[in-house]
Amino acid sequence: MNLTTNDRASYLAAGAGPSPAAGPAGAPGRAPSFALETVGLTRRFGDFTAVDAISFGVPSGTIFGLLGPNGAGKSTTIKMLTTLLPPTAGTGRVAGFDIVRQPVEVRRMIGYVPQMLSADGNLSAYENLLIFAKVYGIRVPQRRKRIMEVLAFMGLADSAGTLVNKFSGGMIRRLEIAQSMLHRPPVLFLDEPTVGLDPVARRNVWEHILRLRDEFGTTILLTTHYMEEADELCQEVAIMHQGKIVTVGAPAAIKAAAGVATLDDAFAHYTGSSIKDGGTFRDAARVRRVARRMG
Ligand SMILES: Nc1ncnc2c1ncn2[C@@H]1O[C@H](COP(=O)(O)OP(=O)(O)O)[C@@H](O)[C@H]1O
Ligand SMILES: [Mg+2]
Numbered sequence: 486m487n488l489t490t491n492d493r494a495s496y497l498a499a500g501a502g503p504s505p506a507a508g509p510a511g512a513p514g515r516a517p518s519f520a521l522e523t524v525g526l527t528r529r530f531g532d533f534t535a536v537d538a539i540s541f542g543v544p545s546g547t548i549f550g551l552l553g554p555n556g557a558g559k560s561t562t563i564k565m566l567t568t569l570l571p572p573t574a575g576t577g578r579v580a581g582f583d584i585v586r587q588p589v590e591v592r593r594m595i596g597y598v599p600q601m602l603s604a605d606g607n608l609s610a611y612e613n614l615l616i617f618a619k620v621y622g623i624r625v626p627q628r629r630k631r632i633m634e635v636l637a638f639m640g641l642a643d644s645a646g647t648l649v650n651k652f653s654g655g656m657i658r659r660l661e662i663a664q665s666m667l668h669r670p671p672v673l674f675l676d677e678p679t680v681g682l683d684p685v686a687r688r689n690v691w692e693h694i695l696r697l698r699d700e701f702g703t704t705i706l707l708t709t710h711y712m713e714e715a716d717e718l719c720q721e722v723a724i725m726h727q728g729k730i731v732t733v734g735a736p737a738a739i740k741a742a743a744g745v746a747t748l749d750d751a752f753a754h755y756t757g758s759s760i761k762d763g764g765t766f767r768d769a770a771r772v773r774r775v776a777r778r779m780g
Contacts, residue, residue: 520545520672520704521566525575528561535561537728538575543721545671546702548694550715552748553725559708560600562725563674566706567597580672596665600676600708604660606650610641613649614664621668635663639693655686659693666697673697675707679714691718712748724752731755 519542528536536558543549551559564570566577568588577584580594604613614632623631636642639659649657658678665673678694679687695718697703709715715722716736723733732739732755736748743754753759 518545519543519578521549521577521579521706523562523566523575523577526562526565526572526577527574528558528565528570529573534728536565536572539723539725539728539730540575541723541730541733543704543706545704546698547720548698548705548707548718550719550722551706551708551725552710552712552715552722552752553708554710556727557710557725558728559725560676563597563676563706563708567595567674568592594670594672596668596670596673598658598661598665598673598675598678600680602657602661604649604657604664607648609646609648610636610652610660610663611645613660614667617664617667623668631667635667638666638696639663640689653686655682655689658682658686658690662690662693662697666701666703669701670703672704672706675705677708677710679709679711687714694718712752716748722748724748724755726752726756726758 522540522542524540525538526536526540527534527538539558539562541549551557551562553559561570565572566579566584568584568591572585579591582590582594584591605616608616611632614635615628618628618632633642633645636645639662641656641659641663644652644656649660652660662673662675662678665675675694679690682690691714694705694707698705707718719736721733721735722739723730724739725731732742732751734742739751740746740748743751745751745754749759
């Protein structure tokens with residue numbers, strides 16, 4: 486199901502909204518149910534609009550990509566959906582719960598790997614996971630088993646006792662994903678899961694993300710500025726530019742509609758700029774200003 490922003494708004498306005506519970510998508514003759522959706526989701530910082538009335542739905546058990554250059558508004562969108570940042574306008578639902586009115590319920594249903602490092606280098610992999618097991622309220626008798634299961638699932642069983650500051654970038658990312666799935670959340674948010682990784686480590690992370698979807702039916706929203714990553718992993722993507730969704734749909738459909746061979750070219754087609762240049766100079770300048778402020 487490929488809805489543009491406008492299609493989606495009229496779809497909802499027509500009263501065809503999804504049922505609150507997450508379930509299999511696109512059953513014949515029924516409105517699809519979304520594990521996650523946004524309607525007019527907006528975030529302003531002062532007079533700057535970082536996320537501008539975006540609307541999309543993610544069918545249960547699929548991988549959805551928010552794709553765009555630095556400054557497009559991807560992380561801000563994830564922060565609103567994970568209830569870390571209140572929207573200025575609009576709303577979203579995650580696993581049937583409203584992000585504004587039911588933030589506690591939303592948090593119980595999600596895992597989140599932020600863009601920034603979230604593992605402690607001075608602890609072993611096991612110790613990092615033990616902290617999360619306690620935070621998530623996993624009972625003492627189950628902790629060890631659950632931790633060893635997720636380590637094995639992410640290909641880190643042999644490194645359980647190793648200090649994380651000895652890990653490669655790819656291993657750290659896989660550990661962070663392990664942390665986020667310890668409580669078996671139905672919806673997972675991965676912000677730039679492979680940024681800074683070499684091609685082999687990137688592919689390894691991709692394989693684990695796909696296994697999460699295929700073996701657990703996890704619904705995954707990831708952000709990336711790598712077009713080939715979105716093409717490889719995502720059933721549907723939304724291309725974001727300057728806070729807006731310029732198009733949404735299956736990668737093949739987006740490429741076909743733009744009459745181009747790659748998502749890179751589709752981005753250029755829809756925005757008039759190249760994602761490799763970081764969108765536009767204005768975006769780049771703003772990202773650097775923020776980076777300087779944050780030290
Ligand atoms: N706390 C904030 N205060 C002011 N501007 C912000 C803040 N957070 C993000 N922005 C701005 O919002 C825009 C989108 O940022 P972000 O969502 O991090 O983009 P992306 O993740 O796509 O790189 C950027 O221009 C960024 O500078
Ligand atoms: Mg970001």
